[in-house]
Amino acid sequence: MTHSAPTNAPRPTVPRKDAPRALSASRVAFYSHLWxxxxxxxxxxxxxxxxxxxxxxxxxxxxxxVPHEPSAPFSTSLRIDSLAMLALIAAAAIPGLIEETGGxxxxxxxxxxxxxxxxxxxKVRLRDRAxxxxxxxxxxxxxxxxxxxxxxxxxxxxxxxxLGDGWILLSDAGAIALLVTLVSGYWLWLAPKWRGRAxxxxxxxxxxxxxx
Amino acid sequence: xxxxxxxxxxGLFVVPAVLLSVGHRLRRRSARVQSAFWGAILAHIxxxxxxxxxxxxxxEGWQSTDTMRGAIGLWSLLVAPAVGAAIGAARAARAARAAxx
Numbered sequence: 172m173t174h175s176a177p178t179n180a181p182r183p184t185v186p187r188k189d190a191p192r193a194l195s196a197s198r199v200a201f202y203s204h205l206w207x208x209x210x211x212x213x214x215x216x217x218x219x220x221x222x223x224x225x226x227x228x229x230x231x232x233x234x235x236x237v238p239h240e241p242s243a244p245f246s247t248s249l250r251i252d253s254l255a256m257l258a259l260i261a262a263a264a265i266p267g268l269i270e271e272t273g274g275x276x277x278x279x280x281x282x283x284x285x286x287x288x289x290x291x292x293x294k295v296r297l298r299d300r301a302x303x304x305x306x307x308x309x310x311x312x313x314x315x316x317x318x319x320x321x322x323x324x325x326x327x328x329x330x331x332x333x334l335g336d337g338w339i340l341l342s343d344a345g346a347i348a349l350l351v352t353l354v355s356g357y358w359l360w361l362a363p364k365w366r367g368r369a370x371x372x373x374x375x376x377x378x379x380x381x382x383x
Numbered sequence: 384x385x386x387x388x389x390x391x392x393x394g395l396f397v398v399p400a401v402l403l404s405v406g407h408r409l410r411r412r413s414a415r416v417q418s419a420f421w422g423a424i425l426a427h428i429x430x431x432x433x434x435x436x437x438x439x440x441x442x443e444g445w446q447s448t449d450t451m452r453g454a455i456g457l458w459s460l461l462v463a464p465a466v467g468a469a470i471g472a473a474r475a476a477r478a479a480r481a482a483x484x
Contacts, residue, residue, distance in 0.1 A: 206400075206403060209402075210395075210399050212399070212431065213395055213460070214395065217434075220435060220439075300442040300443050300445070301441070301443040319443065325439075328438060328439070
């Protein structure tokens, strides 16, 4: 036979050793849940929205998607500096772009070059505001596509970098706040159940002895 | 750190902190404070949504004469709750006067 506390009868008050501690832990959980949740609402909203945008950056057209097959063996690819110069020559055809990147020096004008041997192209990203990207054939240097990398800004917004170098700490704080909110939320959900079960265990032997 | 960023941080963290402390035992506070509280909360929520939308404007869309983006992106979280609180307090005062008359 199993013993269980009656649900409709008032429970006898049993003094418990851990009651003040449990209550204070619940208070800490409640106030940390409330304060961290409210204070970091805007930060976490921006992080969540930008995270969704980054997950679907191809579908949303934030970055160019260029389907391409290698036109020649990888060993016959052009040199990396030649590809950089070809990209800058192509960029010179777009009015105002070279001026914005700060000249034709590849070290200043180019942010990064992303080589994709399997696709047979290299992506040359410039250091302009729109992060313009030239997708070029590795073997011939032909420009396959010119497009803006909208996800670069979204990524910086996601990390907090858009406000300055040290501002990634803001997204770190947001992440910690999210963890605190999650843990305290679980505590607020489960702690009353644990307390209820413990209380039921303590009261049921007394109820059983009273019945006998 | 620029003044604009200090204002942004104040709008992000100080304003909600003040609202949280004012919201503690709100029913014991005067009708005017309660009304100001709800006005500020509503304005802060609207401003937060506007900030999220305006923060998504890509850099190529930024211009030096673009005052709207700066005003909403950096100032609104601080200014809007103050305006909302003032409107709320004024409404409560008007309701109190109407009740007396």
